[in-house]
Amino acid sequence: MERAPLDSEVEVSIFGPGYGESLLLHLGNNDWVIVDSCIDSKNKVPAPLNYLHSIDIDPASSVKLIVATHWHDDHIRGLSSIVEECTSADFAFSSALRSEEFFTLISLYGRGSMMKSSGVDEFYKIIKLLNERDKVVKLASENKCLMRVGSREIHALSPSDYSVLSATIQLANLLPEVKIPKRRVLSQKPNHVSVVLQVIIENLCILLGADLEEIGDRRAGWTNIINSQTRIQKKACVFKIPHHGSKSAHLESIWSEMVYPNPISLLTPFTLGKQLPTRKDIRRICSKTDRAYITAKPQWGKRIRRSHTVEKTIRETVRNIKAENQEVGQIRIRLDHSEIGGEWTVKMTDNALNLASLNS
Amino acid sequence: MKLEAVNQSSFFEEEKQKFPSEKPYELFMGSDPKDMISEEKIRSYLEDAESDSDYESTSTKQAMGISGNFLEEIKENPVAIITKQPSIPDTFISLQKWEGTVLSVKKDYFEARLVDFTGNGPDEIAEFSINEVSADDLELLHLGAVFYWNIGYHNIKGGQRLRSSIIRFRRLPAWTHTEIQRSEQEAEELMKSIKTE
Numbered sequence: 001m002e003r004a005p006l007d008s009e010v011e012v013s014i015f016g017p018g019y020g021e022s023l024l025l026h027l028g029n030n031d032w033v034i035v036d037s038c039i040d041s042k043n044k045v046p047a048p049l050n051y052l053h054s055i056d057i058d059p060a061s062s063v064k065l066i067v068a069t070h071w072h073d074d075h076i077r078g079l080s081s082i083v084e085e086c087t088s089a090d091f092a093f094s095s096a097l098r099s100e101e102f103f104t105l106i107s108l109y110g111r112g113s114m115m116k117s118s119g120v121d122e123f124y125k126i127i128k129l130l131n132e133r134d135k136v137v138k139l140a141s142e143n144k145c146l147m148r149v150g151s152r153e154i155h156a157l158s159p160s161d162y163s164v165l166s167a168t169i170q171l172a173n174l175l176p177e178v179k180i181p182k183r184r185v186l187s188q189k190p191n192h193v194s195v196v197l198q199v200i201i202e203n204l205c206i207l208l209g210a211d212l213e214e215i216g217d218r219r220a221g222w223t224n225i226i227n228s229q230t231r232i233q234k235k236a237c238v239f240k241i242p243h244h245g246s247k248s249a250h251l252e253s254i255w256s257e258m259v260y261p262n263p264i265s266l267l268t269p270f271t272l273g274k275q276l277p278t279r280k281d282i283r284r285i286c287s288k289t290d291r292a293y294i295t296a297k298p299q300w301g302k303r304i305r306r307s308h309t310v311e312k313t314i315r316e317t318v319r320n321i322k323a324e325n326q327e328v329g330q331i332r333i334r335l336d337h338s339e340i341g342g343e344w345t346v347k348m349t350d351n352a353l354n355l356a357s358l359n360s
Numbered sequence: 361m362k363l364e365a366v367n368q369s370s371f372f373e374e375e376k377q378k379f380p381s382e383k384p385y386e387l388f389m390g391s392d393p394k395d396m397i398s399e400e401k402i403r404s405y406l407e408d409a410e411s412d413s414d415y416e417s418t419s420t421k422q423a424m425g426i427s428g429n430f431l432e433e434i435k436e437n438p439v440a441i442i443t444k445q446p447s448i449p450d451t452f453i454s455l456q457k458w459e460g461t462v463l464s465v466k467k468d469y470f471e472a473r474l475v476d477f478t479g480n481g482p483d484e485i486a487e488f489s490i491n492e493v494s495a496d497d498l499e500l501l502h503l504g505a506v507f508y509w510n511i512g513y514h515n516i517k518g519g520q521r522l523r524s525s526i527i528r529f530r531r532l533p534a535w536t537h538t539e540i541q542r543s544e545q546e547a548e549e550l551m552k553s554i555k556t557e
Contacts, residue, residue, distance in 0.1 A: 019483075041482065098556065103547035108539070127550055136555045178540060182532040183504030184461050272485060273463060273471060304481050309523060310456045313511045317525045319469060321486040 004030075004055040008338040010201055012238055015040075015047035016268025016295035017328045020074045023208060023240060024048040027152045027201055028337060032057065033065045034086070035197065035208060037079040041326035046078035049085060051330065059086045065147050065154065067140065068093040068126070069195040069210035071102075071119040072187040074270065080125035091130055092138035092146045096159045096167035096193040103127075105174055109185055120185050140195040143230045157196040157231055158212055162219035167192035190215050196225060196242070198232060201337065205234040207258055209242030213249045222251040226258070238333065238344075239263045241292070244270040245277030245285055255288050264291045264344055266331055267355070269298035271324060282359050292355035293348065295329030327351050452524070454478070454512040460486075460527075462505045470501060474509065492527050500529035 005011040011026035020038025027033060037046045052059050063086035068079055083091060096102075102123075110124020130137060138146050140156035141164065147154040159167065170188050191211050199206040215221045222242075225231065236259045243249035245267045265285065270276040275298045277285065285292050301323040306314070314321060329352035333344045458474040463485075465471075470493075474484040493501055500507075507529040514522040 098551070098554070100544075100547055100551065103550050104540075104543050107543035107546040107550065108535075127554065131550065131553045134555070136557055139556050176535045176540070178537045179534045181500070181505075181534050183502060184506060186461075186463065186504050272473070301482050304484070307455060310511050313523060313525045317488070317492060317509075317511075317527075319487040319489060321474075321484055323484045324482045326482045 002055050004057055005334055006336065009334050009336050010204060011332060011334045012206060012266070013048070013051060013330055013332040014240065014266040014268060014293075014295055015051070015328050015330050017041065017324070017326050019270065019272050019324050019326075020077055020328075021244075021268040022046065022048050022075075024051060025199060025206070027149070027199070029149075030057070030062050031149060031152070032059075032063045033067070033147070033154065033199075034063055034082055034089075035067045036069055036075040036210075037077055037082050038074070038328065039078045040328045042328075044078075046082050047328045047330070049082060061088055063089040064149070065090050065092060065138075067091075067146070067154075067195060067197065068123070069197075070094060070191055070193040071097060071123050072191070072211070073119045073122075074272070075211065076119045076122045078122075080122050080129060083126050083129050087133075090138055090147070091126070091135065092140050092156075092195075094159055094167075094193045094195050095139040095141040095144075096164040097123075097171075098139055099168045099171060101168055101171035101175060105171060105185065108176065119187070142224070143228060146197075151200075151202045153200045155198045155200070155232060157198055157225045157228070158210075159193060159195065160220050160224045162217070162224070163192040163221075166220065189213075190221075190248075191243075192220065194242075198234070198236070200232065200234060204335070204337070205236040206238040206240075207236035208240040209249065209254075210240075211243045211249070213243055213246070214251045222249070222254055226251065226253045235260045237263055239265045241265050241267040241285065243276070244268060244298075245281040245294075246270075247278075247281060247284075250281075250284065262289045262291060264293075264333055264346070265289050265355075266293055266295075266333075268295045268329075269325075271298060271300055271322070275299065277355075282355055286356050286359040290356055291346075293331045293346065294353060294355050294358070295331055295349075296325055296327065296351045297353065297358065299325065301325035301327075450517060451515045452510070452512055452526075453515065454510050456511045458484070458509045460507045460509055462501065462503055462507070465501060465503065472507070477508075488527070492525075493529070494527070497527070497529040500531065506530045506532065 005026045007029045009026065010028060013024040015022045015024070015038055017038060021036055022038045023035040025033040025035070032052070034048050037048065039045070040047045040050050043050065049059055052062070066079070066082055066086060066089045069075055106120045106124040106127065109120040140146060142156065142158055142160045144156045145153060146156055170192060174185055174188065176182070190213050194210040194212040196210050196212050197208040199208065213221060214223060218224060218227060239259045267277065277298055304323050330349045331352045332347045335344045336342045457477040459477055460472040460474050463471045463473055469487050469489050471485065471487050474486055507527055510526045512524060514524045516522065
């Protein structure tokens with residue numbers, strides 16, 4: 001069995017199959033934070049819970065904060081199970097989702113069994129659980145502190161006020177009208193809701209980019225964060241690359257103003273519809289750092305074996321069919337904070353890899 | 361061959377009294393009035409028989425339980441009682457079933473996410489030609505629409521087996537005023553009950 005980190009060790013784990021993303025942080029002294037959730041296909045348990053159990057950490061007492069960066073399916077699958085198990089944890093979600101529009105949406109779709117697999121029913125379960133627990137919920141918004149324990153702090157850097165307003169309009173457009181047939185809710189673009197986090201542990205800074213994209217408006221997206229006069233002006237040595245490394249989430253000034261040169265960079269792939277990161281994205285990221293790691297190859301899952309008859313009919317019917325990559329990869333980095341000049345150690349599961357190995 | 365010859369039979373007059381029907385001239389298969397073959401159907405069968413040299417071997421004939429020398433018999437004797445053959449009802453043997461959600465709709469194809477309903481396989485993304493959707497279901501093809509995709513064998517009456525791919529969109533009920541109003545109320549309650557800093 002793997003050993004749990006020491007009290008003096010900071011640890012960041014990123015989990016990701018072909019579709020999904022979750023982060024687990026050890027801030028030290030057995031204080032853990034979970035950001036988003038993805039499911040391990042082997043036992044259908046959220047990947048961060050699997051890992052905590054494997055190193056003999058009790059999530060109920062050790063997880064202090066759970067953050068839902070947004071409501072999209074690839075970031076929220078299994079999050080209600082995490083909330084259920086981590087009974088002492090605070091829960092934080094985007095302030096852009098505390099609107100009548102979003103709550104009506106989750107109420108409409110969360111109750112119907114036909115709506116399974118969309119992020120809204122997961123959110124509905126979470127809100128119900130939190131209500132039963134009578135816990136205070138933290139709303140994440142631009143430059144708001146979500147957690148402070150001694151010299152360890154977690155700040156939200158988004159959404160901005162403008163993004164909250166944009167998200168409300170976007171969510172209102174998702175609300176169904178009377179006499180319109182029922183259909184599933186699909187995630188909308190751009191993502192105005194996403195919560196970027198800045199984790200500060202004494203002199204260390206970690207930047208978690210969630211799925212925030214750049215929309216070319218100074219009131220929102222990455223430009224708003226870069227230009228913010230009130231955010232803590234600290235450069236990060238670890239960077240969770242936003243939105244699966246896509247071009248839409250790239251801004252040159254993030255690399256020059258918010259992270260140190262050659263930062264440890266972590267990302268997950270996305271293989272639903274299109275594949276991210278693309279070759280160009282990989283090349284761009286690798287030009288910024290040679291310490292970028294990805295939880296799995298940005299490619300489809302293994303071909304599913306089916307009977308000849310079924311295969312033949314599939315080929316005759318569809319133009320294209322691809323299976324999701326469900327094997328969860330994990331990249332874990334650790335640093336002993338008590339050691340002067342200590343270096344991060346990187347450990348990966350078999351399917352995770354250094355991004356540079358794909359840059360050929 | 362004239363069908364009227366059949367209809368003039370006294371047999372039918374007697375049967376009519378036993379099983380009064382709005383359609384006066386029908387041929388029985390067995391004794392159950394539900395098994396009646398309409399006059400129109402009989403006429404089409406007989407007309408087909410005259411024009412189709414392969415009639416003796418067609419599966420349609422088998423499906424109707426018509427014996428091999430039926431045509432000869434009917435010429436000699438205008439009254440025919442056809443013994444009902446035990447027929448296999450239409451059945452569908454599913455080999456693979458998915459539930460799909462429409463993710464995008466393009467000019468001539470649509471993309472959907474498929475959840476395996478047969479095994480425990482991973483979700484899949486597939487592109488279907490719009491032509492795969494029946495004319496009746498086309499109006500249902502929208503973002504977020506839910507459908508079933510079934511691959512299997514279709515056993516039809518007469519023993520024929522067809523390999524089939526069936527895409528059927530779910531005709532889900534429309535949102536009602538009550539549902540929306542109830543959710544708005546619940547949303548308001550949830551908003552009030554959530555304690556924020």
